[in-house]
Amino acid sequence: NCLIMSKRTDSNSYTMIFAIIMVFVVGSLLAFMASSLKPNIDENKRIEKQQNILYALGINENEGTSATFISTDVAGTAFSEYITKQIEVQGGDEIENSDAYLIDIKKEQTLAKQGKQRRLPLFVGKNKEGVTLYVAPIRGKGLWDAIWGYVAMDENMIIQGAYFDHKGETPGLGANIKQRYFMDDFIGEHLLDEAGEFKGIKVAKGNNDPKNLEKTDYEVDAIAGATITGDGVSAMIKKDLAMYVPYFKTLKK
Numbered sequence: 001n002c003l004i005m006s007k008r009t010d011s012n013s014y015t016m017i018f019a020i021i022m023v024f025v026v027g028s029l030l031a032f033m034a035s036s037l038k039p040n041i042d043e044n045k046r047i048e049k050q051q052n053i054l055y056a057l058g059i060n061e062n063e064g065t066s067a068t069f070i071s072t073d074v075a076g077t078a079f080s081e082y083i084t085k086q087i088e089v090q091g092g093d094e095i096e097n098s099d100a101y102l103i104d105i106k107k108e109q110t111l112a113k114q115g116k117q118r119r120l121p122l123f124v125g126k127n128k129e130g131v132t133l134y135v136a137p138i139r140g141k142g143l144w145d146a147i148w149g150y151v152a153m154d155e156n157m158i159i160q161g162a163y164f165d166h167k168g169e170t171p172g173l174g175a176n177i178k179q180r181y182f183m184d185d186f187i188g189e190h191l192l193d194e195a196g197e198f199k200g201i202k203v204a205k206g207n208n209d210p211k212n213l214e215k216t217d218y219e220v221d222a223i224a225g226a227t228i229t230g231d232g233v234s235a236m237i238k239k240d241l242a243m244y245v246p247y248f249k250t251l252k253k
Helices: 002-010 012-057 072-082 105-113 174-178 180-186 227-250
Strands: 083-090 093-096 120-126 132-141 146-153 159-166 202-204 219-221
Touching: 012 072, 012 083, 012 120, 012 132, 012 146, 012 159, 072 083, 083 227, 105 132, 120 227, 132 227, 146 227, 159 174, 159 180, 174 180, 174 227, 180 219, 202 227
Parallel strands: 202 219
Antiparallel strands: 083 093, 083 120, 120 132, 132 146, 146 159
């Protein structure tokens, strides 16, 4: 009997059946865990977006050279306090949407490529000094994967704060787009020229303004060894923020 059992368990059919059962069991467990954890995952993503937006607005815990979000415990309360209005921009028009921060920029970019109307979220808020600012989300491609950010502007499209992040850029090189020294360089940079034409901001290698004192040259200094990531930041700023220009022009009327 032992010999017969051994032959059965050594057979290919037994191995396949055992593998199928294990795949089914493990798959069921993973599906259950994913379903159970989804509310927590969604809530964490919601809080992270709020922290990103608030960081660009200047509501953060920055000390020294480190870039630090406000804590998750107070993010929701702070978001309600400092963000006065959430809207969708369509050309020069706005549609109020209290859940604009939940709009998936990646999906909206895909829809735009298919010729469909893209939803452009914009967050209107006041910083700690009570100045009204407008925070726009942007998304692009780095060296290895997606990069994204949030840019806070005044009514003249002068940048007042920025937060950048990435999915898989090289540590110590492209990953440094989320370092404070790089993000702070964008503060004060003009996106429009004197005629009101959109210029964007170029992350420039060999920039003649390494201390970034000139704010109307439409450039910031590049990160050493991260040319492609820097080009990705330049491209997403130019591509995504340009779509908000018609709306900002209405603020001047």
